[in-house]
Amino acid sequence: MDLSVPVFSSSDEVLKKLQEKWSSVKKQPYPAMYSSVFGGIILDPALMVIPIDDHMVHRGHGVFDTAMLMDGHLYELDTHLDRFLRSASQAKISSPFPRSTLRTILIQMTSASQCRKGSLRYWLSAGPGDFLLSPSGCSEPAFYAVVIDDDYSQCKDGVKVITSTVPMKSPLFATMKNVNYLPNVLSKMEAEEKGTFASIWVDDEGYIAEGPNVNVAFITKDKELVLPSFDKILGGCTAKRLLALAPKLVENGRLGSVSTRDITLGEAKDSAEMMFIGSGLPILPIIEWDEQHVGDGMVGELTMALSDLLWEDMLSGPETQRVRVPYV
Numbered sequence: 001m002d003l004s005v006p007v008f009s010s011s012d013e014v015l016k017k018l019q020e021k022w023s024s025v026k027k028q029p030y031p032a033m034y035s036s037v038f039g040g041i042i043l044d045p046a047l048m049v050i051p052i053d054d055h056m057v058h059r060g061h062g063v064f065d066t067a068m069l070m071d072g073h074l075y076e077l078d079t080h081l082d083r084f085l086r087s088a089s090q091a092k093i094s095s096p097f098p099r100s101t102l103r104t105i106l107i108q109m110t111s112a113s114q115c116r117k118g119s120l121r122y123w124l125s126a127g128p129g130d131f132l133l134s135p136s137g138c139s140e141p142a143f144y145a146v147v148i149d150d151d152y153s154q155c156k157d158g159v160k161v162i163t164s165t166v167p168m169k170s171p172l173f174a175t176m177k178n179v180n181y182l183p184n185v186l187s188k189m190e191a192e193e194k195g196t197f198a199s200i201w202v203d204d205e206g207y208i209a210e211g212p213n214v215n216v217a218f219i220t221k222d223k224e225l226v227l228p229s230f231d232k233i234l235g236g237c238t239a240k241r242l243l244a245l246a247p248k249l250v251e252n253g254r255l256g257s258v259s260t261r262d263i264t265l266g267e268a269k270d271s272a273e274m275m276f277i278g279s280g281l282p283i284l285p286i287i288e289w290d291e292q293h294v295g296d297g298m299v300g301e302l303t304m305a306l307s308d309l310l311w312e313d314m315l316s317g318p319e320t321q322r323v324r325v326p327y328v
């Protein structure tokens with residue numbers, strides 16, 4: 001076996017290598033990326049890279065957020081951007097641009113991608129500099145963003161979950177959407193190893209917290225919609241939108257009430273229906289938890305009514321919720 005490691009002396013050779021990986025891919029999943037390090041939008045996936053000395057890469061000093069792209073509209077972009085900047089401020093990361101510029105970049109990048117369905121993912125980082133712990137050597141913060149071309153549809157089948165044994169993050173780290181997702185990854189892997197979809201965190205006081213990248217909600221036997229309060233977990237944009245829309249089901253008598261509060265594990269396990277809530281779902285029914293049926297073990301009727309409300313909102317909700325992308 002030849003163990004001599006190639007040394008690429010020209011950037012052309014490296015570029016060729018990077019492009020080889022993509023040449024066999026039928027459909028390019030990332031049609032555009034923005035990087036403040038390049039100062040523009042790129043379309044070649046082989047070049048969608050970030051510097052190795054970026055504080056986000058080697059110290060996890062970065063925050064991120066998302067937005068769903070549905071029929072050429074960015075769903076809840078402003079709510080996600082507000083949370084993004086709150087996360088950045090909690091992580092002591094400044095932005096290289098004002099909010100309005102970040103927003104314009106995201107819209108222009110989506111337009112350049114020509115993609116109409118999928119999602120955006122974007123990051124603010126302390127930026128490239130050196131490999132030290134302090135970010136003082138990182139001269140400028142960085143903003144990165146990517147468009148992900150993806151198809152998705154309303155979730156109609158229920159999934160199984162377990163209670164996570166992986167310790168959850170403390171409130172400071174759970175309430176900001178930072179890039180340190182190792183507990184979340186391990187919690188998801190634990191669920192998959194047990195043949196289930198995802199796991200549920202319960203906090204050290206015994207109250208329900210959230211899933212690894214989703215919020216969780218319950219319908220009690222008295223037809224109350226309850227969600228754990230957001231003080232120790234991520235304030236989900238989808239969950240907050242659901243809280244705004246669900247009172248419609250109270251008005252027509254299908255739901256008794258809508259609230260956020262502390263929910264014990266015992267109360268949660270006794271609920272009639274259970275669901276995950278998050279961007280890209282927007283609602284996923286849960287039918288089994290720790291090998292026990294949730295309610296009657298079938299996809300809940302009220303869960304699906306709530307899913308319809310959110311799905312409708314994503315497809316044809318008010319202009320304030322859906323930013324139209326001007327494609328050229």
Ligand SMILES: Cc1ncc(COP(=O)(O)O)c(C=O)c1O
Pocket residue numbers: 184210211212213214215234235236237238239277278279
């Ligand atoms: C830990 C965690 N909780 C909840 C959510 C759901 O939030 P959203 O509805 O804004 O996607 C996410 C996903 O962003 C998450 O990572």
